[in-house]
Structures are given as C-alpha cells and as structure tokens.
Amino acid sequence: MKLYSMPSSGNSYKVRLLLALLGRAVEIVDVEDNSAEIQRAKSDGMLPFGKAPVLMLDDGRLLPESNAILGFLGEGTAFVPADPFARATMNGWMFWEQNQHEGTVAVRAALLNYAHRRHLATPERLADLLERGHANLQIMETRLQAHDWLAADAVSLADICLYGYTHSAGSRGGFDMARFPGINRWIERIASLPGYKGLSE
Numbered sequence: 208m209k210l211y212s213m214p215s216s217g218n219s220y221k222v223r224l225l226l227a228l229l230g231r232a233v234e235i236v237d238v239e240d241n242s243a244e245i246q247r248a249k250s251d252g253m254l255p256f257g258k259a260p261v262l263m264l265d266d267g268r269l270l271p272e273s274n275a276i277l278g279f280l281g282e283g284t285a286f287v288p289a290d291p292f293a294r295a296t297m298n299g300w301m302f303w304e305q306n307q308h309e310g311t312v313a314v315r316a317a318l319l320n321y322a323h324r325r326h327l328a329t330p331e332r333l334a335d336l337l338e339r340g341h342a343n344l345q346i347m348e349t350r351l352q353a354h355d356w357l358a359a360d361a362v363s364l365a366d367i368c369l370y371g372y373t374h375s376a377g378s379r380g381g382f383d384m385a386r387f388p389g390i391n392r393w394i395e396r397i398a399s400l401p402g403y404k405g406l407s408e
C-alpha cells in the first residue's frame with residue numbers, strides 16, 4: 208500500500224502514527240502543502256477529494272479522509288473496541304474531531320505556521336479560534352480528568368485521531384496547554400505506547 212501523506216499535517220500524521228503502532232510499513236509519498244508534489248498528486252487523480260492523506264491499496268483503489276483510513280487500518284485490531292457502545296463512542300469523538308476540533312485547533316496552527324496562509328490570520332480570526340479551540344480542548348479535558356482514554360477503557364482510534372493535532376496545540380497553535388493537565392497526561396500516555404513515532408519521525 209502507498210500513503211499520500213503531508214509531512215507537516217496532523218491529519219496525515221494520525222495515519223502514520225497508527226501504522227507505526229500497528230508495526231505496519233507502507234510506502235510513504237510526501238505531498239507537502241503548497242508543493243509541486245501535491246499538485247502532481249492532484250493532477251494525477253491520486254487525491255480524490257483534493258486533500259491528503261489518501262491510502263492507495265495494492266489493487267489501486269484510493270481511500271481518502273484520515274478518519275476513514277484509520278477505520279480501515281484499525282479493523283480487527285485492539286484499537287477498535289468490541290463493545291458496540293464503546294465503538295460508537297469512538298466514532299463520535301472522531302466525527303467531533305473533524306467537525307469541531309480540527310476547524311479550531313488545527314486551523315489556528317495552520318494560520319500561524321504556513322507562510323502562504325499568514326494573510327488570512329487576522330487578529331480577530333486568531334482570537335476567535337483561540338477561544339473556540341480552548342472550549343474544545345476543555346471538552347477533552349473533562350473526559351480525560353476522569354478517564355485515561357477518550358472512548359473506552361483502553362486506547363482506541365479516537366485517541367490516535369485526536370492526538371494528531373492536540374499534541375502540538377501549544378507549540379504550533381498557541382493554545383494555553385497549562386490549563387489542561389488531563390490532556391497533558393494523555394499526551395504522555397500516547398507517546399509511551401510501544402512503536403510510537405512523533406510528527407517528524
């Protein structure tokens with residue numbers, strides 16, 4: 208299999224992290240933001256939704272959307288709880304990551320870190336994203352104050368998914384992570400899982 212992966216992106220990193228934790232190797236094709244490589248992948252039809260990551264199966268089928276890829280790779284592994292309620296809760300966190308968390312935590316980091324997006328980073332927008340991102344991080348904090356993992360009593364795809372952008376929310380997004388001790392302990396818990404790889408490894 209081949210993974211079209213953006214080196215600096217949390218959406219691509221969460222897939223690389225799951226592969227590392229599963230001890231699975233796939234061919235990685237780097238398609239950095241705003242690069243000739245991503246333009247080529249788009250024009251070759253490798254990114255059906257125009258975005259990375261995309262997993263290409265050995266038979267050539269293409270699977271876009273990071274959380275769909277996590278579900279595909281996680282099928283039948285310990286990262287997907289057997290209990291239907293725990294599994295649905297895991298999916299709930301992953302939908303929430305895409306429709307709430309990513310649009311604040313990841314977007315603020317992108318505005319601050321990608322030079323070609325800086326012109327979009329108005330003070331008003333940054334302040335709004337900061338406030339809404341902190342509110343989303345507080346939702347995770349409330350869960351993680353009382354539990355080790357987001358969806359179940361063991362690590363699941365929800366944790367890998369939300370780790371993607373949360374682990375660098377302070378350093379890249381400018382969020383005040385000192386407010387979230389439960390999240391910080393969870394970040395350490397994930398970083399000590401066997402096989403763990405960081406964003407740039």
Ligand SMILES: N[C@@H](CCC(=O)N[C@@H](CS)C(=O)NCC(=O)O)C(=O)O
Pocket residue numbers: 213216217218219240241245257258259260271272273274305
């Ligand atoms: N919902 C998608 C979002 C993917 C996405 O937004 N990818 C961005 C990087 S994080 C991208 O490929 N941007 C390049 C572009 O739009 O040209 C997922 O989770 O895979």
